[in-house]
Amino acid sequence: MTDTLPDRAVASDQFRQALAVHASGVVVITAQCDGAPVGLTAASFSSVSLEPPLVSFYVDRSSTTWPWLRAADHFAVNILASDQAELAARFARKGIDRFAEPTRWRAGPLGAPLLQDVSAHLLCLPYETADVGDHVLVVGLVAEAAVHGPGRPLLYHQGRFGRFLAHPES
Numbered sequence: 001m002t003d004t005l006p007d008r009a010v011a012s013d014q015f016r017q018a019l020a021v022h023a024s025g026v027v028v029i030t031a032q033c034d035g036a037p038v039g040l041t042a043a044s045f046s047s048v049s050l051e052p053p054l055v056s057f058y059v060d061r062s063s064t065t066w067p068w069l070r071a072a073d074h075f076a077v078n079i080l081a082s083d084q085a086e087l088a089a090r091f092a093r094k095g096i097d098r099f100a101e102p103t104r105w106r107a108g109p110l111g112a113p114l115l116q117d118v119s120a121h122l123l124c125l126p127y128e129t130a131d132v133g134d135h136v137l138v139v140g141l142v143a144e145a146a147v148h149g150p151g152r153p154l155l156y157h158q159g160r161f162g163r164f165l166a167h168p169e170s
């Protein structure tokens, strides 16, 4: 670390290495657009505000899913459970039908696809977007929230999927 403020951004590989140390939960954002289901895996999901209830994620501007998501009147956040690493990988893979077998899903009450066996679903109305660097910040107003499982999360760390182990003293 330097003891004076640098006048430039950190090198890309140093940036990536540092970010990889940060563990995150994994969600799949889904929507229904022109009758077709769309979705992508995101680790950038975060809570934003309690009143009003807001959540956010960042989507790469080069994402081919983003134009469809942007056009949708609502979207779902599917919070993945610890045994859903393959599902997460599937919704990050290009050139496949992500909703084909073995993906199990159903249309939700407003139309957005809900993935089966996830820990929780949030149904969100578009609230705000902002261009930030090479990503778009997407903020959603949570209209409905449903918890399905015990909430054992799928985590992403150092480019690998893993599980949460509670500290024995906590």
Ligand SMILES: Cc1cc2nc3c(=O)[nH]c(=O)nc-3n(C[C@H](O)[C@H](O)[C@H](O)COP(=O)(O)O)c2cc1C
Pocket: 026, 039, 040, 041, 042, 043, 044, 045, 057, 058, 059, 060, 062, 063, 064, 065, 066, 088, 089, 091, 092, 093, 094, 156
């Ligand atoms: C664990 C994991 C987390 C990801 N998180 C994000 C994210 O937060 N934002 C994003 O734009 N892409 C993220 N991606 C990549 C997208 O899922 C993937 O690039 C995208 O689905 C590509 O397809 P598309 O061009 O059809 O959108 C992540 C991928 C993985 C495996």
